[in-house]
Amino acid sequence: MINRNYFIQFWLSITRFRRGRYLYKSYLNKNDLAKFIHISDAFTTEILKVWYDDNLTSTENLLSLPLWQNSLVRIGNKPIYYKSWSSKGIQNVKHLMKDADNFLSFTELKERFDVKTNFLVYHGLISCIKLLRNAIENQNETNRNFSTFVENFIKAPKSNRLAYKKLVSAKQSSPTKSQEKWTADCSLQCSKTIDWEMAYKLPFYSTKATKLIIFQFKLLHRRLATNDFLNTIGIREDDICTFCRTEKESLFHLFWSCSETSCFWQGFMKWLAENQIKLKSEILTPDIIIGLRSDTLSNTKQYFYFLVARYYIWSCKSKEVLPKIERFPSFLSSLIPF
Numbered sequence: 001m002i003n004r005n006y007f008i009q010f011w012l013s014i015t016r017f018r019r020g021r022y023l024y025k026s027y028l029n030k031n032d033l034a035k036f037i038h039i040s041d042a043f044t045t046e047i048l049k050v051w052y053d054d055n056l057t058s059t060e061n062l063l064s065l066p067l068w069q070n071s072l073v074r075i076g077n078k079p080i081y082y083k084s085w086s087s088k089g090i091q092n093v094k095h096l097m098k099d100a101d102n103f104l105s106f107t108e109l110k111e112r113f114d115v116k117t118n119f120l121v122y123h124g125l126i127s128c129i130k131l132l133r134n135a136i137e138n139q140n141e142t143n144r145n146f147s148t149f150v151e152n153f154i155k156a157p158k159s160n161r162l163a164y165k166k167l168v169s170a171k172q173s174s175p176t177k178s179q180e181k182w183t184a185d186c187s188l189q190c191s192k193t194i195d196w197e198m199a200y201k202l203p204f205y206s207t208k209a210t211k212l213i214i215f216q217f218k219l220l221h222r223r224l225a226t227n228d229f230l231n232t233i234g235i236r237e238d239d240i241c242t243f244c245r246t247e248k249e250s251l252f253h254l255f256w257s258c259s260e261t262s263c264f265w266q267g268f269m270k271w272l273a274e275n276q277i278k279l280k281s282e283i284l285t286p287d288i289i290i291g292l293r294s295d296t297l298s299n300t301k302q303y304f305y306f307l308v309a310r311y312y313i314w315s316c317k318s319k320e321v322l323p324k325i326e327r328f329p330s331f332l333s334s335l336i337p338f
């Protein structure tokens, strides 16, 4: 991630130029950015693109809308910038308003801001804002303020996080395919019976060990290469299970239905009982084993033990040795920080 100081230096250097000053207050869509501003820095271009949002949803949104270099406020199909108006403090739609509903008259505007302009220019701008207002009048109201990326970036205490969140929100999508596959594997009625958001968060609540968090992330997203997958892509000659050497090795087989894995889970349940770790239910189901749900577990520590057990099975598969409960305690202690 880009360092904050780097970013501030970058902005200071570009604002020395006319284009930079133009960019500083701009609120432009992808097309206008490409047409009016040339930025060589790929990161800056990307964050400015995703910052723009033309979804005006309330009158409050409209009042905070910047007037200048804004793709929504167009005269002659171009964003505008009236430098003399800007220098007198006219920046947002609210500066043109007498109150929440009425615009300043042309005379009132001249008196209040001491700007030299003519009626036609002012009327053109007001007409444009009125069109935007008509467009949002029938929409539901939500609270959201329009402000440029750079203003927010400089104000934010954790600026990199702000940029990161914005980029992620523009790109993220729900991994429905892996969710549907797990639902089918575990013979659940409907994927909605799983609280997926919680399933993705649980590893973070239960440990700080990055390798465990990454492992669980890969498992939930079905990104662990089992023998059936390696066989399909031509890396392995057979798709037979590393442990039992009889059935096809899929994720579900490896972690749940394999006879060797089953033995390990039985031993694991005994180990929990011997260590006075009491679950809400003694019945193990595949969704608990995979880490899709935690409602039969009492706390995040119990989730941690299951997570380490899953990771132990995966490390045995990688080393091509059988998972044995006798070796589990030493594996566990190697992962607990002291």
Ligand SMILES: [Zn+2]
Binding pocket: 241, 242, 243, 244, 245, 246, 247, 253, 254, 257, 258, 259, 260
């Ligand atoms: Zn097997």
